[in-house]
Amino acid sequence: xxxxxxxxxxxxxxxxxxxxxxxxxxxxxxxxxxxxxxxxxxxxxxxxxxxxxxxxxxxxxxxxxxxxxxxxxxxxxxxxxxxxxxxxxxxxxxxxxxxxxxxxxxxxxxxxxxxxxxxxxxxxxxxxxxxxxxxxxxxxxxxxxxxxxxxxxxxxxxxxxxxxxxxxxxxxxxxxxxxxxxxxxxxxxxxxxxxxxxxxxxxxxxxxxxxxxxxxxxxxxxxxxxxxxxxxxxxxxxxxxxxxxxxxxxxxxxxxxxxxxxxxxxxxxxxxxxxxxxxxxxxxxxxxxxxxxxxxxxxxxxxxxxxxxxxxxxxxxxxxxxxxxxxxxxxxxxxxxxxxxxxxxxxxxxxxxxxxxxxxxxxxxxxxxxxxxxxxxxxxxxxxxxxxxxxxxxxxxxxxxxxxxxxxxxxxxxxxxxxxxxxxxxxxxxxxxxxxxxxxxxxxxxxxxxxxxxxxxxxxxxxxxxxxxxxxxxxxxxxxxxxxxxxxxxxxxxxxxxxxxxxxxxxxxxxxxxxxxxxxxxxxxxxxxxxxxxxxxxxxxxxxxxxxxxxxxxxxxxxxxxxxxxxxxxxxxxxxxxxxxxxxxxxxxxxxxxxxxxxxxxxxxxxxxxxxxxxxxxxxxxxxxxxxxxxxxxxxxxxxxxxxxxxxxxxxxxxxxxxxx
Amino acid sequence: xxxxxxxxxxxxxxxxxxxxxxxxxxxxxxxxxxxxxxxxxxxxxxxxxxxxxxxxxxxxxxx
Numbered sequence: 001x002x003x004x005x006x007x008x009x010x011x012x013x014x015x016x017x018x019x020x021x022x023x024x025x026x027x028x029x030x031x032x033x034x035x036x037x038x039x040x041x042x043x044x045x046x047x048x049x050x051x052x053x054x055x056x057x058x059x060x061x062x063x064x065x066x067x068x069x070x071x072x073x074x075x076x077x078x079x080x081x082x083x084x085x086x087x088x089x090x091x092x093x094x095x096x097x098x099x100x101x102x103x104x105x106x107x108x109x110x111x112x113x114x115x116x117x118x119x120x121x122x123x124x125x126x127x128x129x130x131x132x133x134x135x136x137x138x139x140x141x142x143x144x145x146x147x148x149x150x151x152x153x154x155x156x157x158x159x160x161x162x163x164x165x166x167x168x169x170x171x172x173x174x175x176x177x178x179x180x181x182x183x184x185x186x187x188x189x190x191x192x193x194x195x196x197x198x199x200x201x202x203x204x205x206x207x208x209x210x211x212x213x214x215x216x217x218x219x220x221x222x223x224x225x226x227x228x229x230x231x232x233x234x235x236x237x238x239x240x241x242x243x244x245x246x247x248x249x250x251x252x253x254x255x256x257x258x259x260x261x262x263x264x265x266x267x268x269x270x271x272x273x274x275x276x277x278x279x280x281x282x283x284x285x286x287x288x289x290x291x292x293x294x295x296x297x298x299x300x301x302x303x304x305x306x307x308x309x310x311x312x313x314x315x316x317x318x319x320x321x322x323x324x325x326x327x328x329x330x331x332x333x334x335x336x337x338x339x340x341x342x343x344x345x346x347x348x349x350x351x352x353x354x355x356x357x358x359x360x361x362x363x364x365x366x367x368x369x370x371x372x373x374x375x376x377x378x379x380x381x382x383x384x385x386x387x388x389x390x391x392x393x394x395x396x397x398x399x400x401x402x403x404x405x406x407x408x409x410x411x412x413x414x415x416x417x418x419x420x421x422x423x424x425x426x427x428x429x430x431x432x433x434x435x436x437x438x439x440x441x442x443x444x445x446x447x448x449x450x451x452x453x454x455x456x457x458x459x460x461x462x463x464x465x466x467x468x469x470x471x472x473x474x475x476x477x478x479x480x481x482x483x484x485x486x487x488x489x490x491x492x493x494x495x496x497x498x499x500x501x502x503x504x505x506x507x508x509x510x511x512x513x514x515x516x517x518x519x520x521x522x523x524x525x526x527x528x529x530x531x532x533x534x535x536x537x538x539x540x541x542x543x544x545x546x547x548x549x550x551x552x553x554x555x556x557x558x559x560x561x562x563x564x565x566x567x568x569x570x571x572x573x574x575x576x577x578x579x580x581x582x583x584x585x586x587x588x589x590x591x592x593x594x595x596x597x598x599x600x601x602x603x604x605x606x607x608x609x610x611x612x613x614x615x616x617x618x619x620x621x622x623x624x625x626x627x628x629x630x631x632x633x634x635x636x637x638x639x640x641x642x643x644x645x646x647x648x649x650x651x652x653x654x655x656x657x658x659x660x661x
Numbered sequence: 662x663x664x665x666x667x668x669x670x671x672x673x674x675x676x677x678x679x680x681x682x683x684x685x686x687x688x689x690x691x692x693x694x695x696x697x698x699x700x701x702x703x704x705x706x707x708x709x710x711x712x713x714x715x716x717x718x719x720x721x722x723x724x
Binding site for chain 1 (some may be wrong): 717719720721722723724
């Protein structure tokens with residue numbers, strides 16, 4: 001029986017059952033779901049990155065009335081986050097009720113010890129094992145698949161075992177979605193159709209803007225010939241061809257000779273945009289072989305027509321109406337949403353922070369783009385809330401996180417990127433997104449009856465990111481990492497210039513430090529056992545005592561030793577040390593992929609100016625509940641235990657939390 | 662092993678012969694093979710690094 005049918009069946013059973021309970025007032029009927037019995041419901045609002053300090057300030061100023069009301073009804077506490085406090089790690093703590101030692105997500109980026117290469121931590125794609133080659137074509141005979149690398153059961157899978165329905169909207173760290181008949185749609189970690197975290201395309205005649213090596217985007221130099229621009233929209237690699245060429249489709253733009261208007265033609269889409277106007281979603285198809293094509297959706301923004309031509313195209317999202325990759329359970333759920341609301345952003349983190357960081361979009365344009373995301377998500381919230389009548393509803397908002405990353409520079413006068421003029425215009429961006437969250441909460445509270453528990457939580461808080469720390473450079477300066485050619489220092493990525501035969505430790509990912517261990521790393525030189533253990537504590541001690549010569553502060557509050565802080569079956573896969581940065585400090589931009597610049601600490605002059613990849617103690621998340629919170633210092637994994645307790649379900653032994661009620 | 666003839670500039674082939682001997686290679690062929698393999702391996706590794714970089718860069722946290 002599929003999920004929709006099961007829900008209908010449950011509703012029908014309840015209706016039928018209630019006929020026999022004469023005299024029982026409506027709404028007082030105890031709902032019996034197979035193995036459990038409860039009339040409780042729970043709505044969980046997951047607002048990524050909402051910070052307890054900012055929340056408190058704005059509650060006290062009566063700017064967030066729904067938050068304040070909820071706090072007064074039940075309680076408000078800082079919520080202990082994960083080590084490290086990165087979203088995929090933190091949300092995995094919540095999903096599984098374990099810490100990274102149990103769920104095995106330690107960072108956004110992991111590494112392959114066999115070749116020191118960076119890997120996606122969240123999912124892995126396995127190509128077809130059996131293929132047939134005919135000339136230049138490679139035909140898969142057995143399907144490849146994508147695997148979610150998070151270990152352990154998700155809480156909604158456990159609810160399913162007890163026939164408690166759940167809808168889980170866009171929770172991070174759930175791509176591809178864990179197998180279930182519950183309604184789930186994947187969030188952070190969901191790729192675009194190129195298989196990346198999201199790559200936009202930007203077409204411009206302005207040669208000064210050409211820097212093809214920008215993060216998260218491709219810049220195309222184009223020419224206006226007559227009134228026409230001709231270009232290509234790049235698509236996925238054609239894995240059916242032996243040479244694996246990049247697929248592409250023709251893009252033509254016809255510019256009006258008088259007015260700031262252009263007609264865009266791409267496949268069977270033909271539409272007109274004014275300068276400064278966004279298109280709606282357009283479907284595009286990349287043909288691989290006669291019987292196979294990949295389809296996606298993208299939006300176009302005509303930034304400027306003259307004197308320079310500038311056209312931005314969003315990353316090509318997986319089409320929710322015809323998903324080429326698994327993004328929902330049941331598979332029909334994304335289709336159902338698409339049918340009701342039209343195409344929508346499926347990419348994990350759709351706010352185009354890369355386009356803003358690289359000045360392809362300015363502050364106002366970025367906010368407009370993220371408002372488009374928000375509009376889609378809010379409509380879907382209204383829909384899910386309106387039909388919620390039993391079990392659990394989880395709803396997630398990413399804009400709270402993304403806007404704090406990008407606009408912290410405008411509330412922090414000490415930030416190297418602070419700009420008073422921009423602060424006057426956009427300084428209230430973060431406050432405004434907290435108000436949007438407040439409005440969502442208000443709707444949920446209005447919907448809730450006396451049996452409905454409302455939980456509001458965030459995975460971590462926020463703090464300034466003023467200085468970037470080149471951890472690999474620190475390791476080199478302290479004699480733990482050696483280069484092949486000193487003169488090439490700063491050019492390398494992914495340790496191209498690292499002499500592994502003389503390297504004892506290296507850093508990869510946003511908070512991870514690994515020992516170059518014999519029999520684990522392919523070119524390891526440190527013996528496991530006492531040699532390694534002594535080295536781990538020696539490095540951790542030195543890092544904690546290192547001072548920034550410019551500020552006199554310790555960039556690191558705590559260097560966590562994995563085996564001392566993690567529990568579970570996967571502790572051996574963890575980085576050996578996890579960096580707990582101080583307020584204002586974060587790993588540098590290049591260090592996560594093995595860059596070794598010359599300076600240990602540099603100013604962060606990027607627009608990405610707020611962050612949370614610091615020590616967990618300085619950036620807790622939030623927890624608000626419309627019930628008394630008994631726990632004094634709740635953690636993310638305690639919420640998982642709480643959910644199970646609400647539904648009278650015994651907690652599996654691998655979960656490490658305790659109910660907060 | 663397949664065989665192919667390639668043309669090299671006279672000055673270059675003199676240098677190749679000289680450095681093959683100086684570096685202790687048993688033959689000029691061995692030296693050239695080693696140089697080409699090293700260069701190709703670096704290019705292949707750059708390709709795959711570029712691919713990884715491209716995939717991860719949209720993340721926002723790295724550049």
